[in-house]
Amino acid sequence: MPRGGYLLALMVLVGSLVFVLVAWHYARERELRAAEASFVARTTEMVERLNQRLVYYELVARGGTALFASMARPTPQQWADYVDSLNLRARFPAAEGLGFVGYVSNNSLDDLQIEWRESGYGQLNVRPHGMRARYAPVLYLEPRTPDNVAAIGLDLLSDPASAEALQAGLDTGEARLSGPVQAYASDLMLFVPVFRDGDRPRTPAARELSMQGWVYLPFDLDRYVDVSLGTAYADVGLRIFDTDGGDRLLFASKGGQAEPAFHHQVTMARYGRHWRLEFDSPPEAVAAPHVRGLESMLALGMVAALLLYGVAWTLARTEDRAVVIATRMTEDYRRSEQRFRSSMQHSAIGKALLDSEGRMVEVNPALCRIVGRREESLQGQAFESLFEDDESSLRPNGDGTTDANGIHRVTRHLRREGDLPREAQLTYAPVPGNIGQDITGLVEVEDVTERVRAQARVHALNRTLEARVAMRTRELSQANQELEAFAYSVSHDLRAPLRSIDGFSRVLIERYENQLDEGGRDYLRRVRKAATRMGELIDAILQISRLGRAELRRESVDLSRMAVEVIDELRAGDPGRELAVRIMPGMAAVGDATLLRNLLGNLLGNAWKFTRGREHAMIEFGANEQPGGDVEFYVRDNGAGFPQAYVNKLFRPFQRLHSLHEFSGHGIGLASVKRIIERHGGLIRAEGREGEGAVFYFTLPETVEPATDSRQGA
CATH class of the missing domain: 3.30.450.20 (PAS domain)
Known part of the structure; x- marks a missing residue:
């Protein structure tokens, strides 16, 4: 059961945590209320800016009504001059123009069209066509942009949104704002009624008789909001709904992408129209930045509460831990003594x-x-x-x-x-x-007597083995020397009888060719060909023996450049061949330059030979980087190829997979290649398919950084 000290520590923890949480919650709510009040004040400023901009629009429109008060009806040129003097687009970018809508009865429409045509204004085409009691065609609209020119003659009483605002202006004699007009390119229109003699009659019937038309200002709602608010309120989300038009959404801007901290709603009533403006604040981190600091205060308070709890808990446990430690030390000492005695008595x-x-x-x-x-x-x-x-x-x-x-x-x-x-x-x-x-x-x-004796026997055996290895090495060296001497002697001793056979057969052909029949001459040609073949085989034996005796002189070798030189020599010896060669630039290795030249000469020469007669023949020499950083070179061709089952015969001396009638050779080229690769400590392997080409992969363990001046053969 917990003692009084533990209960006290727990009470300290709970009390301090409750105090910290209450203080944090109160401070946070206070900061949020202050931030929300600041946000509401900003929305009030935004509403005021929107209202002020509409007032400017009304003042511009009423300036047009003053022009009608000074004359019965201004001409289109006078109206254009007046609008140009206002510099409308520069001062009010959202305004699409300033125009005049006439109020015409059905009986007066023909007179208006005749007057318009005789005055030189052109044909007044009132749209949409049809018989109506009243018409409100657009007569003037400046500046003359393509959209404004297309609006001339449009009957605004035919559209419900504009007809509602026109009728309200006629009934009240005040400026009225329309909803979105479907038949017009602009979003909203502000209409100011124009009466004859400039004064507004008091009764609706008198206004009906005195009505001349409306000066109107169409404007784009999105640009109106942007110009009114500018960039100072870009972080505030705004949505404008037309409550008179079935709660229709007129404008929407997201502000920030994160979840807003506050929402506020305002109803704006101007010129007979009611808008509901919904505002979204920036996220809490922006709208109430001081709240994040309160989180640090909360964390610090909780840490302090935990520290107080830790101090109280430590004081409460001190006595119990002292007793437990003393008991544990006694038990540990007893067990340690027991383990020591057991290890002493039972150890081998x-x-x-x-x-x-x-x-x-x-x-x-x-x-x-x-x-x-x-x-x-x-x-x-x-x-x-x-x-x-x-x-x-x-x-x-x-x-x-x-x-x-x-x-x-x-x-x-x-x-x-x-x-x-x-x-x-x-x-x-x-x-x-x-x-x-x-x-x-x-x-x-x-x-360790037996161990020491065994080590002595091992040392003695090692000395015996070393003596045997030295003796076998001497015997192997002597055997190699004898084999080299034998190969050299045999090759030289065989040359004399070969020269005799070749010489006497040539004399027989030259002197007694006419005395022999075709069979005899054929036999002599075969003898000479066999002697020549024997001489070439003797040269091959000497070449293989020299590969084993030559001393390696390691140096950095540019394999790409060397391969290009080999291909150039092959092209010079066979200038009529059409063959594509791809050599990867920058390949280099460390090795004996002479032996590596022999290696590339054999591999590329084999590819050159076995692609003979192949249409679109191709030879490729490149390198692949292996796991671990090693480099594996390869020579690939699309020539005659070979069966993969006989791949082990390729690297044996005098082993051939093709007849002499198909491809000439002695069968020692690939054997020489393998011996050169093994002398450099590398490996070689081959892959091929009969009639589809072959590829030879080989490694040279000591590679160097790629050369920068290698060129590519083609």
Whole structure:
């Protein structure tokens, strides 16, 4: 059960957390209310700006009514001059223009059209066509943009939105704002009625008789909002709904993308129209930036509460922990002593506790078995009395080793009662004894006699093996020298009879050709061809033997440049071949330049030979980077290829997979390539399909950075 101290600590934690949370909540609500009040004030400013802009529009329109008051009806040119003087587009970018809508009865429409045509204004085409009691055609609209010109003659009483605003202006004699007009390019229109004689009659009937038309200002709602508010309120989301038009959405801007912190709604009534404006504030981090600081205050308060709880909890547990630690230390000491006694008694390695004078205070049964004495006879005896060699070997300056922790290891000759001396591995470690005990060290004794003897036998066997390896190496070297001498002797001894065969057969053909029939001449040609073939095989034997004797001279070799030179030589020897060659630039390796030239000559020469007769023949020499950073080079062609089942025969001397009638050769090119690769410590492999080409992959372990001046063959 928890004690009073733990309950007090828990009460401190709960009380401090409640206090911190209440203080944080109060401060947060206060900051949010202040931020919301600031946001509402901003929305009031926005509404005021929108109202003020509409007032400007009304003033511009009423200026047009003053023009009608000064004359019966201005001409289109006078109206255009007046609108140009206002500089409407520069001062009011959202306004599409300033115009005049006439109020015409059905009986007066023809007179208006005749007057319009005779005055030189052109044809007045009132749209939409049809018989109506009243018409409100657009007569003037400046400036003359394409949309404004197209609006001339449009009967605004035919559209419900504009007809409602026109009728309201006629009934009240005041300026009226329309809803969105479907038949017109602009969004909204502001209408100001124009009466004859400039004064507004008092009664609706009198206004009906005195009505001349309306000066109107069409404007784009989106631009109107942007111009009115500017960029100062770009972070505030705004939606405008026309409540008189079925709660229709007129304008919407998102403001920020994040969730707004506050919402506010205002109803705006102007010129007989009611708009509902809905505002969205920026997110809480922007609208109420001080709230984030309160989160830091909350975290700090909670940390302080936890610290208070930790202090109270620590004080409450101090007494209990002291008791638990004391009990645990007692139990640990008992178990440690028990483990030590068990390890001493049951260990297979001999152990002895030594005092400061080197006498054995306690020994285990394993040590008694190793030295062949009883435990009673060992206790109190000097540990040095068990060995035949001098005690200096136990010191750090003796023949043993000592590490940084003071552990000393040494091998000594152990004296055994009634037996020959044995080898013992000693490990001396300093250990503290209990209070009142004079124990300074622990010595472990391990009988390693059999191990030492086995090591001696291994050393002797190694020496024997080394002598055998040296003897076999000499024998192999002598055999290689004899084989090289034999190959050289055979090749030179065979040349003399070959030259005789070749010479006498040539003499027979030259002198006695007419005396022989066709069969005899054919035999002589075969003899000469066989002799030539034998000479070439002898040269091949000498070439293979030289590859094994030549000394490697390692240097950086530009393989790309070397391959280009080999291809150039092949083209010079066979100028009629049409063949595409692709050589990757920048390939380089470390090796013997002569041998690597031989390697590329054989691989590229084979590709050149086995693509003969192939349409669109191709040879490619490149490299691929392998996992681990190694580079594998390859030579690929689309020639005759070979069956993959016979790939192992490719690299054997004098082994051929194609007849001499198909492709000439001696069968030692790829054998030479393999020997060169292996002398450089690399590997070679081949892949092919009969009639589809072959690719040879090889590695040269010591590669270098790619060369920068290699060129590409084509």
